[in-house]
Amino acid sequence: MTTKIAYLLCIAMLAVTGTAYADKPDEATQKAAARKAADLCSACHGPGGNSISPTFPRLAGQRQEYLENQLRAFKTQKRGEPDAHDFMWGIAASLDDKMIGGLAYYYAAQPPARGIPGDAALIARGKDLFDKGVPSKPLPACSTCHGMNGEGIGEFPRLAGQHATYMVKQITVIQSLLRAAPVMHGIVKEMNRAEMEAVAAYLQSL
Numbered sequence: 544m545t546t547k548i549a550y551l552l553c554i555a556m557l558a559v560t561g562t563a564y565a566d567k568p569d570e571a572t573q574k575a576a577a578r579k580a581a582d583l584c585s586a587c588h589g590p591g592g593n594s595i596s597p598t599f600p601r602l603a604g605q606r607q608e609y610l611e612n613q614l615r616a617f618k619t620q621k622r623g624e625p626d627a628h629d630f631m632w633g634i635a636a637s638l639d640d641k642m643i644g645g646l647a648y649y650y651a652a653q654p655p656a657r658g659i660p661g662d663a664a665l666i667a668r669g670k671d672l673f674d675k676g677v678p679s680k681p682l683p684a685c686s687t688c689h690g691m692n693g694e695g696i697g698e699f700p701r702l703a704g705q706h707a708t709y710m711v712k713q714i715t716v717i718q719s720l721l722r723a724a725p726v727m728h729g730i731v732k733e734m735n736r737a738e739m740e741a742v743a744a745y746l747q748s749l
């Protein structure tokens with residue numbers, strides 16, 4: 544039942560917001576964004592957005608709509624967890640709408656690096672949770688919104704290959720409302736640490 548509600552919510556959200564972005568920027572904007580990515584963003588997010596440090600989320604192959612939303616949320620300071628404040632507010636403040644669109648387009652087009660393997664039993668538990676949720680709790684399947692293989696759908700972010708410690712940190716700050724993400728908050732509010740670590744290990748391995 545809960546999964547069904549989550550699914551309907553997805554469809555509703557996509558219907559409301561799904562067509563607003565994903566434009567192709569003009570040539571000059573594409574070039575300027577690629578330069579900005581190489582000169583500034585790559586220092587933390589790695590070349591082409593494939594960061595190797597778990598402090599910095601991978602951006603390669605991330606959904607264009609999601610990237611745009613997040614850059615706007617940093618710029619307006621709506622995404623307010625401590626690392627967003629410390630690392631991204633200042634940078635996003637310097638980006639205009641055109642550059643935000645260009646950077647989102649650039650990173651969405653970069654090929655994502657392979658995932659990072661880990662403990663097989665933990666990964667198997669995580670896959671089960673991702674595919675089916677935890678029926679005894681109000682914890683629906685993640686695949687409904689994030690895609691069967693964690694590849695993301697529309698505004699729902701790609702999670703495949705993302706750093707596990709980054710994802711556990713995000714679920715924690717969403718739970719504690721430091722990062723305002725109302726849809727995800729409702730989904731993960733009863734998730735415990737062991738469940739977070741399992742699902743994150745699975746996703747990181749993809």
Ligand code: HEC
Nearest residue numbers: 583584586587598599600610613624626627630631634646
């Ligand atoms: C000094 C290091 C640093 C630089 C430079 C930097 N970032 Fe970030 N970025 C971070 C950190 C750390 C986070 C994670 C913040 C958090 O945990 O909330 C982040 C998060 C993000 C996210 C959210 C990813 C997600 O999965 O939600 C996007 C998008 C992003 N950065 C884009 C950029 C772009 C584009 C640039 C260049 C214009 C850039 N960043 C430059 C450190 C950096």
Ligand code: HEC
Nearest residue numbers: 549552553684685687688699700710713724726727730742
């Ligand atoms: C009803 C749809 C929905 C379901 C189901 C869902 N999510 Fe999400 N998730 C979202 C949305 C929307 C966001 C982006 C929030 C924002 O805009 O800041 C998100 C963001 C995330 C992020 C942060 C990604 C990043 O790059 O910072 C993680 C991690 C995550 N979800 C994990 C999960 C896990 C694990 C599950 C299953 C227990 C799950 N989600 C189920 C909608 C959903």
